[in-house]
Amino acid sequence: MSSTLTIHHLRKSQSERVVWLCEELGIPYNLECHDRVPPAMLAPESIRRLHWSGTAPVIQDGDITLAESGAIFEYILAKYGNGKLVLGPTHPKYADYLLWLHQANGTYMPAVTSVMLGRMKGDDDESPTQKVMQNRANANLQAMEKQLGTSAYLAGDELTAADCMSVFGLTTFRLFIPSDLTEYPNIVAWLQRVGQREAYKRAMQKGEPGLEPMLAAVPQPLAQ
Ligand SMILES: N[C@@H](CCC(=O)N[C@@H](CS)C(=O)NCC(=O)O)C(=O)O
Structure with missing residues:
Protein backbone atom coordinates (compact mmCIF):
# COMPACT_ATOMS: atom_id res chain seq x y z
CA MET A 1 0.00 0.00 0.00
CA SER A 2 1.43 3.43 -0.84
CA SER A 3 1.88 5.97 1.92
CA THR A 4 2.98 9.57 2.32
CA LEU A 5 4.97 8.57 5.40
CA THR A 6 8.65 7.79 4.85
CA ILE A 7 10.96 6.61 7.62
CA HIS A 8 14.64 7.31 7.14
CA HIS A 9 16.43 4.61 9.09
CA LEU A 10 20.15 4.72 9.78
CA ARG A 11 21.28 1.12 10.04
CA LYS A 12 22.33 -0.04 13.51
CA SER A 13 20.70 2.91 15.18
CA GLN A 14 17.82 4.00 17.32
CA SER A 15 15.70 4.67 14.23
CA GLU A 16 14.81 0.95 14.29
CA ARG A 17 12.33 2.04 16.98
CA VAL A 18 10.25 4.00 14.49
CA VAL A 19 10.12 1.07 12.08
CA TRP A 20 8.97 -1.17 14.93
CA LEU A 21 6.37 1.39 16.07
CA CYS A 22 4.83 1.52 12.58
CA GLU A 23 4.83 -2.28 12.31
CA GLU A 24 3.03 -2.52 15.66
CA LEU A 25 0.50 0.07 14.52
CA GLY A 26 0.06 -1.78 11.24
CA ILE A 27 0.24 1.44 9.23
CA PRO A 28 1.70 1.82 5.73
CA TYR A 29 5.06 3.55 5.36
CA ASN A 30 8.01 3.72 3.03
CA LEU A 31 11.38 2.72 4.42
CA GLU A 32 14.64 4.28 3.29
CA CYS A 33 17.73 2.76 4.84
CA HIS A 34 21.03 4.63 5.13
CA ASP A 35 24.40 3.21 6.11
CA ARG A 36 26.82 4.71 8.62
CA VAL A 37 30.07 6.12 7.24
CA PRO A 38 33.31 4.65 8.58
CA PRO A 39 35.60 5.23 10.36
CA ALA A 40 33.56 7.41 12.76
CA MET A 41 30.33 5.57 11.79
CA LEU A 42 28.38 8.82 11.68
CA ALA A 43 25.33 9.47 9.54
CA PRO A 44 25.89 9.84 5.78
CA GLU A 45 25.23 12.98 3.78
CA SER A 46 21.86 11.52 2.71
CA ILE A 47 20.65 11.91 6.33
CA ARG A 48 22.39 15.26 6.90
CA ARG A 49 20.63 16.73 3.85
CA LEU A 50 17.24 15.90 5.28
CA HIS A 51 17.34 17.77 8.59
CA TRP A 52 19.61 20.19 10.44
CA SER A 53 20.02 17.67 13.27
CA GLY A 54 22.00 15.42 10.95
CA THR A 55 20.81 12.42 12.95
CA ALA A 56 18.39 9.53 12.53
CA PRO A 57 15.54 8.93 12.74
CA VAL A 58 14.01 11.40 10.33
CA ILE A 59 10.53 11.05 8.90
CA GLN A 60 8.92 12.79 5.96
CA ASP A 61 5.18 13.09 5.62
CA GLY A 62 3.95 15.29 2.79
CA ASP A 63 5.59 18.68 3.35
CA ILE A 64 6.74 17.78 6.86
CA THR A 65 10.25 16.65 7.72
CA LEU A 66 10.71 15.74 11.37
CA ALA A 67 13.64 14.51 13.46
CA GLU A 68 13.97 13.52 17.16
CA SER A 69 12.61 10.12 18.16
CA GLY A 70 10.24 11.45 20.83
CA ALA A 71 8.73 14.01 18.48
CA ILE A 72 8.41 11.39 15.75
CA PHE A 73 6.68 8.96 18.12
CA GLU A 74 4.21 11.63 19.19
CA TYR A 75 3.58 12.64 15.59
CA ILE A 76 2.94 9.13 14.31
CA LEU A 77 0.89 8.08 17.33
CA ALA A 78 -1.30 11.21 17.20
CA LYS A 79 -1.71 11.29 13.45
CA TYR A 80 -1.91 7.60 12.54
CA GLY A 81 -2.15 5.62 15.77
CA ASN A 82 -5.93 5.57 16.35
CA GLY A 83 -5.23 5.39 20.07
CA LYS A 84 -3.12 2.23 19.80
CA LEU A 85 -0.03 1.80 22.05
CA VAL A 86 -0.88 4.94 24.05
CA LEU A 87 -2.25 5.25 27.59
CA GLY A 88 -4.37 8.26 28.55
CA PRO A 89 -4.49 10.24 31.80
CA THR A 90 -7.30 8.17 33.29
CA HIS A 91 -5.41 4.89 32.86
CA PRO A 92 -3.96 3.55 36.15
CA LYS A 93 -0.58 3.04 34.43
CA GLU A 198 5.70 -10.56 14.70
CA ALA A 199 5.85 -6.78 14.33
CA TYR A 200 9.29 -6.61 15.98
CA LYS A 201 10.55 -9.47 13.83
CA ARG A 202 9.28 -7.73 10.68
CA ALA A 203 10.82 -4.41 11.70
CA MET A 204 14.22 -5.97 12.36
CA GLN A 205 14.12 -7.99 9.14
CA LYS A 206 13.29 -4.87 7.14
CA GLY A 207 15.62 -2.44 8.92
CA GLU A 208 18.49 -4.67 10.01
CA PRO A 209 18.70 -7.69 7.73
CA GLY A 210 21.65 -9.80 8.78
CA LEU A 211 21.73 -8.51 12.36
CA GLU A 212 20.50 -11.06 14.88
CA PRO A 213 18.35 -9.06 17.36
CA MET A 214 20.43 -8.67 20.54
CA LEU A 215 17.85 -10.03 22.96
CA ALA A 216 20.00 -12.28 25.15
CA ALA A 217 21.68 -11.35 28.43
CA VAL A 218 25.03 -11.63 26.63
CA PRO A 219 24.46 -11.43 22.89
CA GLN A 220 27.20 -12.64 20.57
CA PRO A 221 29.10 -10.99 19.07
CA LEU A 222 28.92 -7.92 21.27
CA ALA A 223 31.76 -5.72 20.11
CA GLN A 224 31.94 -4.25 16.59
N1 LIG B 1 17.89 12.65 20.38
C1 LIG B 1 17.94 12.16 19.03
C2 LIG B 1 19.26 11.45 18.85
C3 LIG B 1 19.46 10.97 17.45
C4 LIG B 1 20.83 10.32 17.25
O1 LIG B 1 21.81 10.66 17.94
N2 LIG B 1 20.87 9.39 16.32
C5 LIG B 1 22.13 8.68 16.03
C6 LIG B 1 21.82 7.24 15.74
S1 LIG B 1 21.69 6.24 17.18
C7 LIG B 1 22.76 9.24 14.79
O2 LIG B 1 22.08 9.63 13.88
N3 LIG B 1 24.09 9.20 14.75
C8 LIG B 1 24.84 9.54 13.57
C9 LIG B 1 25.56 10.86 13.69
O3 LIG B 1 25.58 11.47 14.77
O4 LIG B 1 26.15 11.26 12.68
C10 LIG B 1 16.75 11.24 18.76
O5 LIG B 1 16.23 10.68 19.72
O6 LIG B 1 16.33 11.07 17.62
Missing part, protein backbone atom coordinates in the same frame (compact mmCIF):
# COMPACT_ATOMS: atom_id res chain seq x y z
CA TYR A 94 -0.47 6.50 32.86
CA ALA A 95 2.45 7.73 34.99
CA ASP A 96 4.43 4.53 34.28
CA TYR A 97 3.71 4.98 30.60
CA LEU A 98 5.03 8.54 30.60
CA LEU A 99 8.11 7.69 32.66
CA TRP A 100 9.22 4.83 30.43
CA LEU A 101 8.28 6.66 27.26
CA HIS A 102 10.81 9.34 28.19
CA GLN A 103 13.42 7.57 30.33
CA ALA A 104 15.44 5.98 27.51
CA ASN A 105 16.08 9.19 25.61
CA GLY A 106 16.06 11.47 28.64
CA THR A 107 18.39 9.57 30.96
CA TYR A 108 19.49 6.04 30.10
CA MET A 109 20.94 6.47 26.63
CA PRO A 110 22.62 9.83 27.41
CA ALA A 111 24.24 8.25 30.52
CA VAL A 112 25.47 5.19 28.61
CA THR A 113 26.66 7.37 25.74
CA SER A 114 28.60 9.50 28.19
CA VAL A 115 30.32 6.39 29.61
CA MET A 116 31.10 5.21 26.07
CA LEU A 117 32.62 8.57 25.10
CA GLY A 118 34.60 8.67 28.35
CA ARG A 119 36.08 5.25 27.56
CA MET A 120 36.91 6.33 24.01
CA LYS A 121 38.97 9.22 25.35
CA GLY A 122 40.67 6.97 27.86
CA ASP A 123 38.86 7.83 31.11
CA ASP A 124 39.20 5.29 33.89
CA ASP A 125 35.85 3.61 34.68
CA GLU A 126 36.55 4.46 38.34
CA SER A 127 36.84 8.20 37.64
CA PRO A 128 34.14 10.29 39.38
CA THR A 129 32.47 11.37 36.13
CA GLN A 130 32.37 7.86 34.71
CA LYS A 131 30.95 6.54 37.97
CA VAL A 132 28.21 9.19 38.12
CA MET A 133 27.01 8.24 34.65
CA GLN A 134 27.41 4.49 35.14
CA ASN A 135 25.45 4.70 38.41
CA ARG A 136 22.73 6.66 36.66
CA ALA A 137 22.44 3.98 33.96
CA ASN A 138 22.45 1.23 36.61
CA ALA A 139 19.67 2.96 38.57
CA ASN A 140 17.62 2.93 35.38
CA LEU A 141 18.26 -0.79 34.87
CA GLN A 142 17.36 -1.59 38.47
CA ALA A 143 14.10 0.37 38.21
CA MET A 144 13.26 -1.28 34.93
CA GLU A 145 13.99 -4.73 36.40
CA LYS A 146 11.63 -3.99 39.29
CA GLN A 147 8.92 -2.68 36.99
CA LEU A 148 9.14 -5.73 34.74
CA GLY A 149 8.75 -7.94 37.80
CA THR A 150 5.21 -6.55 38.16
CA SER A 151 4.00 -6.67 34.56
CA ALA A 152 4.87 -8.17 31.18
CA TYR A 153 5.57 -4.76 29.66
CA LEU A 154 6.72 -1.43 31.08
CA ALA A 155 3.23 0.03 31.53
CA GLY A 156 1.12 -3.04 32.16
CA ASP A 157 0.57 -6.38 30.50
CA GLU A 158 0.12 -4.93 27.02
CA LEU A 159 2.86 -3.46 24.88
CA THR A 160 2.80 0.35 24.62
CA ALA A 161 4.89 2.97 22.86
CA ALA A 162 6.98 3.13 26.06
CA ASP A 163 8.32 -0.35 25.27
CA CYS A 164 8.95 0.60 21.64
CA MET A 165 11.01 3.53 22.88
CA SER A 166 12.98 1.56 25.49
CA VAL A 167 14.02 -1.71 23.84
CA PHE A 168 16.75 -0.33 21.54
CA GLY A 169 18.84 0.91 24.51
CA LEU A 170 19.07 -2.69 25.77
CA THR A 171 19.52 -4.37 22.37
CA THR A 172 21.20 -2.89 19.28
CA PHE A 173 22.72 -0.09 21.38
CA ARG A 174 24.90 -2.78 22.96
CA LEU A 175 26.84 -2.99 19.71
CA PHE A 176 28.42 0.29 20.77
CA ILE A 177 28.89 -0.37 24.48
CA PRO A 178 28.65 -4.04 25.41
CA SER A 179 26.79 -4.77 28.61
CA ASP A 180 25.86 -7.96 30.36
CA LEU A 181 22.22 -8.15 31.50
CA THR A 182 22.57 -11.43 33.42
CA GLU A 183 21.77 -9.58 36.67
CA TYR A 184 18.46 -8.46 35.18
CA PRO A 185 16.33 -11.56 34.43
CA ASN A 186 13.07 -9.63 34.14
CA ILE A 187 14.60 -7.32 31.55
CA VAL A 188 15.93 -10.29 29.60
CA ALA A 189 12.51 -12.02 29.74
CA TRP A 190 10.92 -8.80 28.44
CA LEU A 191 13.44 -8.65 25.57
CA GLN A 192 12.66 -12.27 24.72
CA ARG A 193 8.93 -11.48 24.82
CA VAL A 194 9.45 -8.57 22.45
CA GLY A 195 11.52 -10.82 20.19
CA GLN A 196 8.50 -13.13 19.77
CA ARG A 197 6.34 -10.31 18.43
Whole structure:
Protein backbone atom coordinates (compact mmCIF):
# COMPACT_ATOMS: atom_id res chain seq x y z
CA MET A 1 0.00 0.00 0.00
CA SER A 2 1.43 3.43 -0.84
CA SER A 3 1.88 5.97 1.92
CA THR A 4 2.98 9.57 2.32
CA LEU A 5 4.97 8.57 5.40
CA THR A 6 8.65 7.79 4.85
CA ILE A 7 10.96 6.61 7.62
CA HIS A 8 14.64 7.31 7.14
CA HIS A 9 16.43 4.61 9.09
CA LEU A 10 20.15 4.72 9.78
CA ARG A 11 21.28 1.12 10.04
CA LYS A 12 22.33 -0.04 13.51
CA SER A 13 20.70 2.91 15.18
CA GLN A 14 17.82 4.00 17.32
CA SER A 15 15.70 4.67 14.23
CA GLU A 16 14.81 0.95 14.29
CA ARG A 17 12.33 2.04 16.98
CA VAL A 18 10.25 4.00 14.49
CA VAL A 19 10.12 1.07 12.08
CA TRP A 20 8.97 -1.17 14.93
CA LEU A 21 6.37 1.39 16.07
CA CYS A 22 4.83 1.52 12.58
CA GLU A 23 4.83 -2.28 12.31
CA GLU A 24 3.03 -2.52 15.66
CA LEU A 25 0.50 0.07 14.52
CA GLY A 26 0.06 -1.78 11.24
CA ILE A 27 0.24 1.44 9.23
CA PRO A 28 1.70 1.82 5.73
CA TYR A 29 5.06 3.55 5.36
CA ASN A 30 8.01 3.72 3.03
CA LEU A 31 11.38 2.72 4.42
CA GLU A 32 14.64 4.28 3.29
CA CYS A 33 17.73 2.76 4.84
CA HIS A 34 21.03 4.63 5.13
CA ASP A 35 24.40 3.21 6.11
CA ARG A 36 26.82 4.71 8.62
CA VAL A 37 30.07 6.12 7.24
CA PRO A 38 33.31 4.65 8.58
CA PRO A 39 35.60 5.23 10.36
CA ALA A 40 33.56 7.41 12.76
CA MET A 41 30.33 5.57 11.79
CA LEU A 42 28.38 8.82 11.68
CA ALA A 43 25.33 9.47 9.54
CA PRO A 44 25.89 9.84 5.78
CA GLU A 45 25.23 12.98 3.78
CA SER A 46 21.86 11.52 2.71
CA ILE A 47 20.65 11.91 6.33
CA ARG A 48 22.39 15.26 6.90
CA ARG A 49 20.63 16.73 3.85
CA LEU A 50 17.24 15.90 5.28
CA HIS A 51 17.34 17.77 8.59
CA TRP A 52 19.61 20.19 10.44
CA SER A 53 20.02 17.67 13.27
CA GLY A 54 22.00 15.42 10.95
CA THR A 55 20.81 12.42 12.95
CA ALA A 56 18.39 9.53 12.53
CA PRO A 57 15.54 8.93 12.74
CA VAL A 58 14.01 11.40 10.33
CA ILE A 59 10.53 11.05 8.90
CA GLN A 60 8.92 12.79 5.96
CA ASP A 61 5.18 13.09 5.62
CA GLY A 62 3.95 15.29 2.79
CA ASP A 63 5.59 18.68 3.35
CA ILE A 64 6.74 17.78 6.86
CA THR A 65 10.25 16.65 7.72
CA LEU A 66 10.71 15.74 11.37
CA ALA A 67 13.64 14.51 13.46
CA GLU A 68 13.97 13.52 17.16
CA SER A 69 12.61 10.12 18.16
CA GLY A 70 10.24 11.45 20.83
CA ALA A 71 8.73 14.01 18.48
CA ILE A 72 8.41 11.39 15.75
CA PHE A 73 6.68 8.96 18.12
CA GLU A 74 4.21 11.63 19.19
CA TYR A 75 3.58 12.64 15.59
CA ILE A 76 2.94 9.13 14.31
CA LEU A 77 0.89 8.08 17.33
CA ALA A 78 -1.30 11.21 17.20
CA LYS A 79 -1.71 11.29 13.45
CA TYR A 80 -1.91 7.60 12.54
CA GLY A 81 -2.15 5.62 15.77
CA ASN A 82 -5.93 5.57 16.35
CA GLY A 83 -5.23 5.39 20.07
CA LYS A 84 -3.12 2.23 19.80
CA LEU A 85 -0.03 1.80 22.05
CA VAL A 86 -0.88 4.94 24.05
CA LEU A 87 -2.25 5.25 27.59
CA GLY A 88 -4.37 8.26 28.55
CA PRO A 89 -4.49 10.24 31.80
CA THR A 90 -7.30 8.17 33.29
CA HIS A 91 -5.41 4.89 32.86
CA PRO A 92 -3.96 3.55 36.15
CA LYS A 93 -0.58 3.04 34.43
CA TYR A 94 -0.47 6.50 32.86
CA ALA A 95 2.45 7.73 34.99
CA ASP A 96 4.43 4.53 34.28
CA TYR A 97 3.71 4.98 30.60
CA LEU A 98 5.03 8.54 30.60
CA LEU A 99 8.11 7.69 32.66
CA TRP A 100 9.22 4.83 30.43
CA LEU A 101 8.28 6.66 27.26
CA HIS A 102 10.81 9.34 28.19
CA GLN A 103 13.42 7.57 30.33
CA ALA A 104 15.44 5.98 27.51
CA ASN A 105 16.08 9.19 25.61
CA GLY A 106 16.06 11.47 28.64
CA THR A 107 18.39 9.57 30.96
CA TYR A 108 19.49 6.04 30.10
CA MET A 109 20.94 6.47 26.63
CA PRO A 110 22.62 9.83 27.41
CA ALA A 111 24.24 8.25 30.52
CA VAL A 112 25.47 5.19 28.61
CA THR A 113 26.66 7.37 25.74
CA SER A 114 28.60 9.50 28.19
CA VAL A 115 30.32 6.39 29.61
CA MET A 116 31.10 5.21 26.07
CA LEU A 117 32.62 8.57 25.10
CA GLY A 118 34.60 8.67 28.35
CA ARG A 119 36.08 5.25 27.56
CA MET A 120 36.91 6.33 24.01
CA LYS A 121 38.97 9.22 25.35
CA GLY A 122 40.67 6.97 27.86
CA ASP A 123 38.86 7.83 31.11
CA ASP A 124 39.20 5.29 33.89
CA ASP A 125 35.85 3.61 34.68
CA GLU A 126 36.55 4.46 38.34
CA SER A 127 36.84 8.20 37.64
CA PRO A 128 34.14 10.29 39.38
CA THR A 129 32.47 11.37 36.13
CA GLN A 130 32.37 7.86 34.71
CA LYS A 131 30.95 6.54 37.97
CA VAL A 132 28.21 9.19 38.12
CA MET A 133 27.01 8.24 34.65
CA GLN A 134 27.41 4.49 35.14
CA ASN A 135 25.45 4.70 38.41
CA ARG A 136 22.73 6.66 36.66
CA ALA A 137 22.44 3.98 33.96
CA ASN A 138 22.45 1.23 36.61
CA ALA A 139 19.67 2.96 38.57
CA ASN A 140 17.62 2.93 35.38
CA LEU A 141 18.26 -0.79 34.87
CA GLN A 142 17.36 -1.59 38.47
CA ALA A 143 14.10 0.37 38.21
CA MET A 144 13.26 -1.28 34.93
CA GLU A 145 13.99 -4.73 36.40
CA LYS A 146 11.63 -3.99 39.29
CA GLN A 147 8.92 -2.68 36.99
CA LEU A 148 9.14 -5.73 34.74
CA GLY A 149 8.75 -7.94 37.80
CA THR A 150 5.21 -6.55 38.16
CA SER A 151 4.00 -6.67 34.56
CA ALA A 152 4.87 -8.17 31.18
CA TYR A 153 5.57 -4.76 29.66
CA LEU A 154 6.72 -1.43 31.08
CA ALA A 155 3.23 0.03 31.53
CA GLY A 156 1.12 -3.04 32.16
CA ASP A 157 0.57 -6.38 30.50
CA GLU A 158 0.12 -4.93 27.02
CA LEU A 159 2.86 -3.46 24.88
CA THR A 160 2.80 0.35 24.62
CA ALA A 161 4.89 2.97 22.86
CA ALA A 162 6.98 3.13 26.06
CA ASP A 163 8.32 -0.35 25.27
CA CYS A 164 8.95 0.60 21.64
CA MET A 165 11.01 3.53 22.88
CA SER A 166 12.98 1.56 25.49
CA VAL A 167 14.02 -1.71 23.84
CA PHE A 168 16.75 -0.33 21.54
CA GLY A 169 18.84 0.91 24.51
CA LEU A 170 19.07 -2.69 25.77
CA THR A 171 19.52 -4.37 22.37
CA THR A 172 21.20 -2.89 19.28
CA PHE A 173 22.72 -0.09 21.38
CA ARG A 174 24.90 -2.78 22.96
CA LEU A 175 26.84 -2.99 19.71
CA PHE A 176 28.42 0.29 20.77
CA ILE A 177 28.89 -0.37 24.48
CA PRO A 178 28.65 -4.04 25.41
CA SER A 179 26.79 -4.77 28.61
CA ASP A 180 25.86 -7.96 30.36
CA LEU A 181 22.22 -8.15 31.50
CA THR A 182 22.57 -11.43 33.42
CA GLU A 183 21.77 -9.58 36.67
CA TYR A 184 18.46 -8.46 35.18
CA PRO A 185 16.33 -11.56 34.43
CA ASN A 186 13.07 -9.63 34.14
CA ILE A 187 14.60 -7.32 31.55
CA VAL A 188 15.93 -10.29 29.60
CA ALA A 189 12.51 -12.02 29.74
CA TRP A 190 10.92 -8.80 28.44
CA LEU A 191 13.44 -8.65 25.57
CA GLN A 192 12.66 -12.27 24.72
CA ARG A 193 8.93 -11.48 24.82
CA VAL A 194 9.45 -8.57 22.45
CA GLY A 195 11.52 -10.82 20.19
CA GLN A 196 8.50 -13.13 19.77
CA ARG A 197 6.34 -10.31 18.43
CA GLU A 198 5.70 -10.56 14.70
CA ALA A 199 5.85 -6.78 14.33
CA TYR A 200 9.29 -6.61 15.98
CA LYS A 201 10.55 -9.47 13.83
CA ARG A 202 9.28 -7.73 10.68
CA ALA A 203 10.82 -4.41 11.70
CA MET A 204 14.22 -5.97 12.36
CA GLN A 205 14.12 -7.99 9.14
CA LYS A 206 13.29 -4.87 7.14
CA GLY A 207 15.62 -2.44 8.92
CA GLU A 208 18.49 -4.67 10.01
CA PRO A 209 18.70 -7.69 7.73
CA GLY A 210 21.65 -9.80 8.78
CA LEU A 211 21.73 -8.51 12.36
CA GLU A 212 20.50 -11.06 14.88
CA PRO A 213 18.35 -9.06 17.36
CA MET A 214 20.43 -8.67 20.54
CA LEU A 215 17.85 -10.03 22.96
CA ALA A 216 20.00 -12.28 25.15
CA ALA A 217 21.68 -11.35 28.43
CA VAL A 218 25.03 -11.63 26.63
CA PRO A 219 24.46 -11.43 22.89
CA GLN A 220 27.20 -12.64 20.57
CA PRO A 221 29.10 -10.99 19.07
CA LEU A 222 28.92 -7.92 21.27
CA ALA A 223 31.76 -5.72 20.11
CA GLN A 224 31.94 -4.25 16.59
N1 LIG B 1 17.89 12.65 20.38
C1 LIG B 1 17.94 12.16 19.03
C2 LIG B 1 19.26 11.45 18.85
C3 LIG B 1 19.46 10.97 17.45
C4 LIG B 1 20.83 10.32 17.25
O1 LIG B 1 21.81 10.66 17.94
N2 LIG B 1 20.87 9.39 16.32
C5 LIG B 1 22.13 8.68 16.03
C6 LIG B 1 21.82 7.24 15.74
S1 LIG B 1 21.69 6.24 17.18
C7 LIG B 1 22.76 9.24 14.79
O2 LIG B 1 22.08 9.63 13.88
N3 LIG B 1 24.09 9.20 14.75
C8 LIG B 1 24.84 9.54 13.57
C9 LIG B 1 25.56 10.86 13.69
O3 LIG B 1 25.58 11.47 14.77
O4 LIG B 1 26.15 11.26 12.68
C10 LIG B 1 16.75 11.24 18.76
O5 LIG B 1 16.23 10.68 19.72
O6 LIG B 1 16.33 11.07 17.62
